[in-house]
Amino acid sequence: MSMIFHVFLLLSLCFSDHFGVLRVASLGINYGQVGSNLPPPDKVLDLLSSLQITKAKIYDTNPQILTTFANSNVELIVTVENQMLSVVMDPQQALQWVTTHVQPYFPATKITEIAVGNEVFTDGDTYLVGYLVPAMVSIHGALVQLGLDKYIKVSTPNSLSVLQESFPPSAGSFKSEVSGIMSQYLRFLASTGSPFWINAYPYFAYKGAPDNISLDYVLFNKNPGMVDPYTKLHYDNMLYAQVDAVVYAMSRLGYSGIEVRVAETGWPSKGDPDEVGATPTNAAVYNRNLVKRQMRNEGTPLRPNTRLEVYLFALFNEDMKPGPTSERNYGLFEPDGSIAYNVGLSALSTTSSTSTSTSTSSSSSFFLTSSSDKAAKLGFQSLVCWMFVYLLALQVLPRQH
16 A cells, blocks of 8 residues: 555656646636637647646637636636626626526536626727626626625736836726726725736737836846836836836725736737837747746735736637737737747747658646756656656566466
8 A cells, every 4th residue: 555655656656746847826718719720629628738727718708618627726817898888787687697607507517707808898888888887797696696706706817008007007097088987996896805907918008108118028028027116026027017007097096905816917929010029039039028927826926925817818829800910919929739939938838740650749848947958858857757657667567477
């Protein structure tokens, strides 16, 4: 019995964080589907598993995805599309929506949150803004009625342009035209214990003023940073400053205890001629440095003891998205599963095939390294682990005569 225990102990060590596999509780990824040639959900689930990513957000309630992700370890945020907000304002319609789109899949599929709309406050549709809070209240009421509110939160992702002021962070304030409804929204979040989600892209700030904003500052590279003249807090990257600006904006409306999370952030690997900074190199540096920060489970200067949860945008390049070239090039991966650029985390993509075989296998893995030497070392450690497991197993399994 003790030998069996040692086998399982060694197996657990082989797959623990000590051997370098990326397991970051505060990191998720956006799984967009606006593409003509994206892989099926089962292949996406395999990819997420190989990346050790256990949080994802989708922009609908695609039943194929919800079914495929059942009994996996991936926590999923689903979305009520903007065009449905006027419908689910009605409590009965909200109940029907939850009964149809959420309840049949839960708890086998780990749905943790419902995003009601996306960037509604800055959508430009004034009617849509008026629908938002009533829709959230109705969706939450449906969850309460079905006994699911203890497991599934309700919120909505907001564009950073919801802020009137964001610099310095302590000057953070919401635009006056949304402040009234924003107060209702914050009241809902506070009463239900839900987070305030923002879509924050330092890339946009840099693209708009590349001569005035340090590239190292927006890419998380080493730089002098900036000190908020009022709080004396030091910021060495723009994302954390943007998050804290939202915290200050909420405080100005009387809500200081709501957690801020990042629903989207990323960097495009390709852009139009006027999209300064949209390069594979910058995209790799931004995502690499961001993930390194997430591995530390650190908070922002204003809330250093509150781990910042961040969802990268995005898993795949999506060729059907409208707008500038950058919109179609935020993905870490191409639709065929190959790496869009060297993310710098030893993202190892291997494809093996032979002329005598009709099958092709591929896998991708993220390791906590920034060099091929470290990746090789981890591979060697894994090999050694398996050798010991095999030798121990020979002592445990009954011998064949």
